[in-house]
Amino acid sequence: MYNPKDAAAYPARDRIYVRAVKGLHQQLRRYMGFVFLGMFMLLPWLQFDGHQAILLDIGEQKFHIFGMTLWPQDFTIMAWILVISAYALFFVTTFYGRVWCGYLCPQTVWTFIFIWVEEKVQGSRNHRMKLDKDPWSVSKVAKKTVTHVSWLLISLLTSLIFVGYFTPIEHLFIDFFSGNASFWAMVCVIFFMVCTYGNAGWMREIMCTHICPYARFQSAMFDKDTFTVTYDSARGESRGPRARKDLAYKEKGLGDCIDCNLCVHVCPTGIDIRNGLQYECINCGACIDACDDTMDKMGYPKGLISYTTEHSLQGKPVKVLRPKLIGYFLVLVVVTAAFGVTLWTRVPAELDIVRDRGSLFRETDEGLIENTYTIRIINKSQQDQTFVLSFSGLDTAKWIGEQEVTIQGGDTAGIPISLSLDPADATKPVLDIEFQVRNKADADIELTQGSKFFAGR
Structure with a gap:
């Protein structure tokens, strides 16, 4: 049942009419916003070695980032990036408060863009307030229409570029406007367009004050020496x-x-x-x-x-170097170093040996014992690589199948091979073997994995 006291306890939101202001901090905010907005707009269009420089292909489970391809097996790299971002945010917040929110947060940047459109179309703060109070007229309808159409166009452009990080952007624009885009691409573009329009055009400060969790837990990082x-x-x-x-x-x-x-x-x-x-x-x-x-x-x-x-x-000295700030900095250095080591030691290929699950072994017409395997190689780079295949552990065994394979950049190949062995050479029922995969152009890239050969006696 409706209770009038509830309305008094939770009053309706009053619209905020932001007044334009000039000054050092707003100039700095605009410049930083332009730089990062420009990066957002341009990065998906960059090409690297004939491929889109940044393409987060969720469908294929491959993230292409400037010549490096990340697979689900490389989740630790993405985890390190998230941890570094978190501690960098904690460090900056402890030192200088919520400057991320005020200067670089996408919600803030797009909100100010939408407010700028309002100012250009509807006028200053006082003019906008007066316009909203005035009765509907041709002039008011025209100004409101131009404002919201501009918001929608900005939202559509933003959404297309954002989705372009997850699907080839050179085809996305043409396919979207010609109606040839895939169902999920169309759904994602429309969904993020509506989200951008709603967040920056209507919700604005509600995102910062009621929805974003950062505003709630930031107090845990503040102290009396935080700027x-x-x-x-x-x-x-x-x-x-x-x-x-x-x-x-x-x-x-x-x-x-x-x-x-x-x-x-x-x-x-x-x-x-x-x-x-x-x-x-x-x-x-x-x-x-x-x-x-x-x-x-x-x-x-x-x-x-x-x-x-x-x-x-309070007239007290400010302690810039304090335990909390030093702690965040040290953790940030450690996780950044761990991230660097992970990247440095990352091998641009991966090997997996899969035995034939249908049978452990079979006897050939010549009376040999044959085991079948699938050598699965992932090329994690974005360049074509040629690999040489070999094995050790059974000197008299015969290799049946390809021993050299070329794999396209960011692709996976499964090479079926068989090993055949004279039963007289089998010293025990199950023999240990090891497969080697070596990059033909770079001998330092060599992968090994052990497996078993079932001799059947």
């Missing part, structure tokens, strides 16, 4: 408006904050940083730029809102 966007209440309080030429405002009990609320207007999550550290803050620095601009106009020192620490505001 975060902070309001200096000792300097700013009490707040209040005053004339720009009023030099005696402190005698009236006023601080440097003129209560202009610009720090709230420019905040993408709609918080008031003057109320203290809040988990919704994404450390984007927009409020710093807005406040510095106001302080500059008033003739006051900048830095009323700044990246600082709790100890710094």
Whole structure:
């Protein structure tokens, strides 16, 4: 049953109208966003040795990354990458707060792109607020239509490029618009387009404040020496408006904050940083730029809102090198080194010997004992490789089948072979043998695997 108290306890979300702001931190955020956005847009188009440089082919269970092919057996490499990313995030967060969220998180980058489109089509913050309150008209419908069509086009482009990391991108665009793309490719493009449109166009700060788990567990990494966007209440309080030429405002009990609320207007999550550290803050620095601009106009020192620490505001020395930060750094160094060793020692091929499951052995017309095997070789590089096959352990056994095979880059080959042996040469019923696979062009690449030869007596 509906309870009116529930509505009061959980009020409806108020739309946040973000005001445009200029300044050092926003300029830095835009440049960093452009760099990583450009990387996202361009990387799937790069070619390496005649192949797409980055292609995460889930269907074929092969990840092609700049000449290196990762298979399910190479899951440890992907695990190392995830662990490195996690500890890098922990390290940066402990030192400088949620700067990842404010500067590089895709949710933040695409949200600001969508807000930029709003500003260009519908006008400034005040114009957008007025437009939403005005009754529907031809002008309002036109502006809203252009805004949402632009959002959808950006979302479609984003989705196509994202899906292009998982399917050959040179064919994806043509096949999608011509209707020749596969069913799952069409579904994925439409799904991620809707997600991008919904997240950056409608949900925005809800993703940061209610859905993203990072906002919830970040407090475990913060301490009193973490640099975060902070309001200096000792300097700013009490707040209040005053004339720009009023030099005696402190005698009236006023601080440097003129209560202009610009720090709230420019905040993408709609918080008031003057109320203290809040988990919704994404450390984007927009409020710093807005406040510095106001302080500059008033003739006051900048830095009323700044990246600082709790100890710094209390007049205590800041401990940059502290156990938690050093611990994260050491772990990051160790896992990065382990990742490097894993890559360095990785052999660009893999060998697997599969015995014939139908029978242990068979007797030929010549009275020989024959065992059948399948030599499965995975070429983990993206270049064609020629392998030479051999075995040891049975000097008098005869090899039946190919002994040299060429495998295309990122491909797998199963070579059926048989070993035949005169029963008189079998010293026991089961004999140990070893197969060798050597790269013809690089003798250092040699794989070995043991197996059994069943002599039948």
